[in-house]
Amino acid sequence: MSLQQLLEILSDGEFHSGEQLGSQMGVSRSAVWKQLKKLQEIGVDHYSVKGRGYRVPGGLDLLCTQRLASHLSGKAAAELQTVELQLSTGSTNALALDGVSQGRKQGNLYLAECQTAGRGRRGRSWVSPFARNLYFSLSWTFTEGAAALEGLSLAVGLAISKGLENYGVQDVTLKWPNDLLHDRKKLAGVLLEMTGDASGVCQVVIGAGINVSMSDNDADRIDQPWTDVKRAMSIPASESADRNYLLAEILNELIPALQRFSVQGFEPFRENWMKRDAFLGQKVVLQTQNQQLQGVEQGVDEKGALQLKTEDGIQAFHGGELSLRLQQ
Template sequence: MTIRALLSVLADGKFHSGQELGQHLGISRSAIWKHMRRLEEEGLEIYSVKGRGYRIPGGLDLLNLDLLNKSLSPALRQKLGDIDLQLNAASTNASAMQDCLRGNCHGNLYLAEQQSAGRGRRGRTWVSPFGRNLYFSLVWRFEQGVGALEGLSLVVGLALVQALEEMGLAGAQLKWPNDLLVNGRKLAGILLEINGETSGACQVVIGVGINVAMPYQQGEQIDQPWTDLTTEMRTESLSRNGVLAACLNQLVPLLIQFSEGGFVEFAQHWQEYNAHQGKSITLQVGDNEISGVCQGVDASGALLLDTGQGVQTYHGGEISIQRV
């Protein structure tokens, strides 16, 4: 709690002396210094000026459970279970999966200010600087078994893009099966992990990462074109709590709808955001590359690809654009 209390004071972006911070937290100035070193080691930028104290440039927009709960509709909050907020987690998906192994975690939400081992698809690293973006995982229980989950990642993407549109983001598109793009640059990603039986009830950990205000230095570590909400919406005043609440307000109702009727009800709507409709693409499936023209998705969420030998259906793989 000491670190969180310290960050709450420094969140205003102003200078605070070591003596002031120590008095506020009831600890020594040397303890304050040690906490500052720890925060710097975790990648947080801190200015230290003799005679003035410490400050975090630009301040911090910390996640706040009170603000989040107030921003969620009362009916939706009842659908959620426990909310776990950590300053630093290996990954929110890992935290959620550990709890799922212990029992029913339906509706539990896992949040982190920073991830030390954030993951994307195919084991890629998800760059996760402290307090700048959103990293969260929601556990949802489905009774129909793994076979009924086709199209789930597409529904999650649809919920996110609708939430961000409501906040004023223009031009967001969906890349099959689990990315949000703006002008071809990655804004958000989805990673689903399943705990349960193939034919019985299972719990799905729905992991989401959204770039809100990615620092340029950390962004240089990303191995593909990327963007963030601050850039695309041309504002410095975005609330991460507000973005998270907007996403949950869209996501939970769609998960309930999906659990009742599957993807078929969403197929046409998802297609409206398809980033690659009618484009020549290459689909990487294992060690194989299949080239063709994207024809959208079918009622199960599978990719439809015209390979020149008819339209083929694919349930997995990774899309890249063919370069002329």
């Protein structure tokens, strides 16, 4: 008996008695009870009613590698070497980096229903409740060294925004260098980590977290304005978003984008990125490690560097420990 089996049975949101669960899973009721305790440990709310059994209110939209594969384009499917799904992990980026160290360097996808140590940029934690959002990391190999990777996070964000749009999320905007917004609220984020030869062949782990169906309890732990796919699409609370289909739409855009970036760099993505630039032409504050600059955001150059018009003219800023926000 596995926790996965129990989750699949309870995912319909209906009541299931302990006897029924034991029969379906081929175990004793005490073994079922032990697995039910584990549900609480991974953050799956459930309750029981005497005479009716156990139920997960609202059910669960579980990730499924087979359902994901059924929605992938031929081009995306051809580039995926492995797809590894975990119920819970520290972070999918850590899984991917471990995979790279073991020789799985290109086209390996790591998924998790929840993360216990999800990470964003600048060391921030990423709130990662069970079966609510999308957390994935994809390993990819580049041959031209770290310098040729400038603008990669922007190309990744653009591809994810297109995947969201294909799913039905309209008006997604991009905040340099790693965030996706909807109605000026954070919808998704990207975290890239590199290993290998900085001047030659290197591997990049492309991590992404996309808010899909956050609960109010989870939201209490987020320290900035946020939204999710359900809210952006005005999906009723009683209905769920199809995370397998959404992830497939994202990968159908992301994988071809990585292939193109490998050959052409950021320049061919620049025009479309600028069209979605959340802060273009607006007064912003850029926080660097040493100073705080005010100016008017002018988009990005052909390499993805932020263009900021200040009293000293237009200055270019590259990725790193930088934070961009609107001027109050």
